[in-house]
Amino acid sequence: MKERDFPLIFERSAPGRRAHGLPEADVPEVPLGSLVPTEAQRKTPPALPEVSELEVVRHFTLLAHRNFSVDQGFIPLGSCTMKYNPKLHEEVARYEGFSRLHPYTPEERAQGALRLMVELGEELQELTGMDAVTFQPAAGAQGELVGLLMIRAYFAQRGEERTKVIVPDSAHGTNPASASMAGYQVVTIPSDGRGNMDLRKLEAALGPEVAAVMLTNPNTFGLFEEHVDRIAELAHAHGAQMYLDGANLNAMLGITRPGDQGFDAMHTNLHKTFSTPHGGGGPGACALLVKRHLEPFLPLPVVRRVGDRYALDWNRPHSIGRVRAFYGNFGNLVRAYAYLRTLGAEGLRAVAEHAVLHANYLRVRLAPFYEIPYSRICKHEFVLSGVRQKRRSGVTAQDIAKRLLDYGFYAPTVYFPLIVEEALMVEPTETESLQVLDAFAEAMIAIDRESQENPEVLKTAPHTTPVRRLDEVRAARYPDLRWRPESRRCMG
Amino acid sequence: MLRTIGVRSLEDLFTDLPERVRLKAPLRLRPPLSDPDLLRTFRALADENAHTGRLVCFAGAGAYDHFIPPAVWQLVGRGEFLTAYTPYQPEVSQGALQAGYEYQTMVCELLSMEVANASLYDGASALAEAVGMARDLTRRNRVVVSTAVHPEYRQVVRTYTASLGVEVVEVPHQEGRTSVEAVAQAVDGRTAAVVIQQPNFFGGIEDPQVFGEVAHRAGALFILASADPLAFGLLAPPGEVGADIVAAEGQPLGNPLNFGGPSLGILATRMPFVRRMPGRLVGATVDTEGRRGFVLTLQTREQHIRREKATSNICTNEFLNALAATLYLSLLGPDGVRRVAELCVRKSHYLKERVAALPGYAVPFPGPTFHEFVVRTPRPAEEIVRALAAEGFLAGVPLGRFHPEWEDGLLVCVTESRTREEMDRFVDALRRVA
Numbered sequence: 001m002k003e004r005d006f007p008l009i010f011e012r013s014a015p016g017r018r019a020h021g022l023p024e025a026d027v028p029e030v031p032l033g034s035l036v037p038t039e040a041q042r043k044t045p046p047a048l049p050e051v052s053e054l055e056v057v058r059h060f061t062l063l064a065h066r067n068f069s070v071d072q073g074f075i076p077l078g079s080c081t082m083k084y085n086p087k088l089h090e091e092v093a094r095y096e097g098f099s100r101l102h103p104y105t106p107e108e109r110a111q112g113a114l115r116l117m118v119e120l121g122e123e124l125q126e127l128t129g130m131d132a133v134t135f136q137p138a139a140g141a142q143g144e145l146v147g148l149l150m151i152r153a154y155f156a157q158r159g160e161e162r163t164k165v166i167v168p169d170s171a172h173g174t175n176p177a178s179a180s181m182a183g184y185q186v187v188t189i190p191s192d193g194r195g196n197m198d199l200r201k202l203e204a205a206l207g208p209e210v211a212a213v214m215l216t217n218p219n220t221f222g223l224f225e226e227h228v229d230r231i232a233e234l235a236h237a238h239g240a241q242m243y244l245d246g247a248n249l250n251a252m253l254g255i256t257r258p259g260d261q262g263f264d265a266m267h268t269n270l271h272k273t274f275s276t277p278h279g280g281g282g283p284g285a286c287a288l289l290v291k292r293h294l295e296p297f298l299p300l301p302v303v304r305r306v307g308d309r310y311a312l313d314w315n316r317p318h319s320i321g322r323v324r325a326f327y328g329n330f331g332n333l334v335r336a337y338a339y340l341r342t343l344g345a346e347g348l349r350a351v352a353e354h355a356v357l358h359a360n361y362l363r364v365r366l367a368p369f370y371e372i373p374y375s376r377i378c379k380h381e382f383v384l385s386g387v388r389q390k391r392r393s394g395v396t397a398q399d400i401a402k403r404l405l406d407y408g409f410y411a412p413t414v415y416f417p418l419i420v421e422e423a424l425m426v427e428p429t430e431t432e433s434l435q436v437l438d439a440f441a442e443a444m445i446a447i448d449r450e451s452q453e454n455p456e457v458l459k460t461a462p463h464t465t466p467v468r469r470l471d472e473v474r475a476a477r478y479p480d481l482r483w484r485p486e487s488r489r490c491m492g
Numbered sequence: 493m494l495r496t497i498g499v500r501s502l503e504d505l506f507t508d509l510p511e512r513v514r515l516k517a518p519l520r521l522r523p524p525l526s527d528p529d530l531l532r533t534f535r536a537l538a539d540e541n542a543h544t545g546r547l548v549c550f551a552g553a554g555a556y557d558h559f560i561p562p563a564v565w566q567l568v569g570r571g572e573f574l575t576a577y578t579p580y581q582p583e584v585s586q587g588a589l590q591a592g593y594e595y596q597t598m599v600c601e602l603l604s605m606e607v608a609n610a611s612l613y614d615g616a617s618a619l620a621e622a623v624g625m626a627r628d629l630t631r632r633n634r635v636v637v638s639t640a641v642h643p644e645y646r647q648v649v650r651t652y653t654a655s656l657g658v659e660v661v662e663v664p665h666q667e668g669r670t671s672v673e674a675v676a677q678a679v680d681g682r683t684a685a686v687v688i689q690q691p692n693f694f695g696g697i698e699d700p701q702v703f704g705e706v707a708h709r710a711g712a713l714f715i716l717a718s719a720d721p722l723a724f725g726l727l728a729p730p731g732e733v734g735a736d737i738v739a740a741e742g743q744p745l746g747n748p749l750n751f752g753g754p755s756l757g758i759l760a761t762r763m764p765f766v767r768r769m770p771g772r773l774v775g776a777t778v779d780t781e782g783r784r785g786f787v788l789t790l791q792t793r794e795q796h797i798r799r800e801k802a803t804s805n806i807c808t809n810e811f812l813n814a815l816a817a818t819l820y821l822s823l824l825g826p827d828g829v830r831r832v833a834e835l836c837v838r839k840s841h842y843l844k845e846r847v848a849a850l851p852g853y854a855v856p857f858p859g860p861t862f863h864e865f866v867v868r869t870p871r872p873a874e875e876i877v878r879a880l881a882a883e884g885f886l887a888g889v890p891l892g893r894f895h896p897e898w899e900d901g902l903l904v905c906v907t908e909s910r911t912r913e914e915m916d917r918f919v920d921a922l923r924r925v926a
Contacts, residue, residue, distance in 0.1 A: 023835070064572035095535065105751075127519060254518075279574055282810045282812065283810045325616040325648065331753065345518050360505060364498070376508065405584050411581050470777050479789060
């Protein structure tokens with residue numbers, strides 16, 4: 001550690017210092033070696049920090065101060081849906097009846113938890129126009145894997161061997177990665193001039209070896225796939241399944257339902273649209289929803305209503321198995337259900353309308369200053385390009401992003417979608433006020449001006465943050481992924 | 493705002509939707525609740541659940557009722573951590589990134605491994621990812637898995653690998669411990685990895701070193717799974733017994749039970765394998781002024797860059813739960829993790845001996861155990877659990893759910909949270925329902 005470095009918890013450690021108040025054993029003392037053979041025991045203690053509780057509290061409070069969050073300011077990260085999540089929903093998720101419930105509690109003593117899952121499932125089925133649901137996947141990407149494994153099982157049962165999955169070039173990286181984990185070859189279809197999937201290229205790619213078309217709608221340009229119904233017709237005509245990456249449903253709530261658009265399976269990330277704070281990268285939660293014909297393949301167990309009781313159904317011979325232990329990220333299901341019960345049908349529709357209104361407002365305000373690859377009404381997000389700024393003065397999307405930090409905003413998602421040069425993907429969400437949107441637009445406009453008058457200030461940004469621009473190349477070239485105690489430094 | 497956009501109404505923002513996919517009738521959802529009504533409704537749902545504050549918990553099997561110091565969640569719950577996202581802009585995310593680096597270090601220390609990632613979903617899916625890593629690293633397609641590995645973990649491994657052409661060979665246990673002979677017989681030149689759990693599903697303490705040697709002799713990797721890494725406060729850590737990859741459940745490290753999730757997937761390995769590792773990694777670097785700082789690194793392994801060639805599809809992870817583990821391990825320190833592990837062993841052995849002495853009950857497996865053990869019950873274990881719940885106990889996990897031939901098997905767990913007085917009352921209750 002150098003003098004100006006913020007210390008690690010290990011660097012605050014002093015031998016013998018202690019924060020815990022654990023008890024002594026209250027059972028008769030027997031030699032430990034008679035319970036656990038000495039040779040099976042650990043020889044040296046782990047080099048965990050030795051600190052007082054106050055030191056722990058201060059250290060992590062100071063770390064918190066070095067972390068930007070929605071509670072402090074606007075995070076326009078496209079594709080991430082950084083909306084404000086009411087504290088009320090945090091409160092109910094922490095009720096002991098949920099947070100201290102053991103997963104193997106007998107069903108008759110966990111009726112409230114099972115009922116919550118059934119009712120949340122019913123609401124989501126109505127909202128999406130699908131027929132059945134599982135909450136087992138821990139996050140969206142795992143939901144994709146489950147959906148594709150179910151599609152694979154569906155074809156296997158029909159005696160069909162299909163080997164390919166079609167994804168558009170604008171897809172989230174998780175789509176091709178999940179397809180490959182499910183044992184499929186990935187076929188990529190380019191986008192057309194309006195930001196839709198190119199229909200002619202899709203038609204040419206479809207055939208008896210295609211298992212599924214994976215679509216994100218609205219796609220990652222923030223645009224509604226204008227021919228979604230036609231795409232579904234084409235896919236179905238070739239016997240392929242339609243899979244929706246519905247990670248973010250913000251623009252769809254109460255407006256249109258994936259089930260009515262022709263999708264056979266979909267996932268939605270409950271931590272995006274449905275009120276789970278993102279926690280610095282997780283935990284998330286996922287609902288994987290399917291049409292009736294895929295229901296037999298759902299992972300084990302399925303939660304069901306039986307008369308006026310709720311039960312776990314384990315007897316499902318066609319199930320794909322399971323992708324994690326227990327029943328999913330239950331704690332976040334509580335938050336999602338609280339969100340739905342707070343808003344109701346009209347409230348949800350208002351969410352969609354405001355999310356779309358805010359995105360279009362920002363899009364139009366920024367259009368004179370930044371290039372917008374597809375200039376039409378967007379949904380919950382839109383993509384800007386910094387090519388004009390780059391051509392003019394060599395500043396990159398990354399520079400623009402870093403400069404935004406100086407203005408007190410988090411940055412949009414940069415360099416995604418991959419097919420837009422110098423991409424800046426902006427998702428304002430429905431929970432920000434007009435004042436915040438205007439302040440963000442003014443900052444972006446000021447940065448465009450700076451890029452012409454003083455590009456250096458962008459290239460060296462950020463200037464006001466706890467650390468300045470970090471050397472990511474060095475981090476990757478000389479990986480330093482853990483601290484080591486002084487005595488063991490030489491071990492490399 | 494509408495005027496700025498140049499449209500007349502909110503409906504005009506949705507004219508790009510094909511007419512026939514637009515919703516025509518309002519959704520039939522439950523009506524909205526006011527804030528106080530919402531609290532009442534959810535309180536009522538929560539109250540229908542017999543949580544561990546109402547039933548004295550002797551259940552484990554992958555989800556453990558350890559004591560969580562209140563400071564853990566008071567700090568994890570701070571808005572700066574709770575409402576941030578993946579630290580894509582490291583200059584304003586040093587809090588999360590540094591905590592991630594500290595987490596990786598603490599996991600490495602506890603497990604005695606060289607590198608840990610910043611979290612996966614849970615122990616079971618972490619094990620499936622570990623098997624995927626072993627397949628890629630060895631270019632072999634068989635894994636040998638002990639049946640003393642948690643049945644749900646094994647099921648997850650099968651589900652993850654079935655479509656990839658990986659053959660899962662399960663080898664039997666003998667009296668609650670993995671059979672060395674059976675593993676040695678099952679391992680051959682096609683074996684990518686041998687998978688053992690420590691402590692195993694039945695609570696038994698395995699002798700992992702032997703399995704590591706068997707695996708390595710055949711050029712296979714040795715994967716050690718664990719549903720409770722706190723055991724390594726006392727037991728020889730994976731890195732000292734030859735483990736190449738460790739997949740563990742981090743719920744016991746400061747995370748509440750939550751009816752099984754969110755929890756925390758721990759994955760650790762040796763440095764030469766780091767580029768085949770899935771999930772996010774935090775690395776230390778410097779800023780333009782030479783100050784230490786932290787960034788997400790080695791991202792060319794990940795889906796947002798490598799797409800179908802990525803090491804995994806994982807994106808969102810369980811960062812907040814990893815933060816809870818970091819706080820927990822900071823508060824416990826080396827003395828605390830040793831103390832918790834010792835208390836688990838001492839207390840569970842007290843109960844094990846008392847139950848073994850009860851008429852009608854038996855403890856069938858003779859080997860050493862950590863904080864869980866199998867009990868043979870005089871009536872079906874499901875019935876015992878139901879009867880004990882009426883007496884205020886969550887008596888354990890009936891094994892019939894996983895092994896139909898074990899209808900009278902009950903897996904009982906004792907953590908440091910249990911007191912002698914609770915155990916004595918539990919024994920009395922078991923006697924009454926025999």
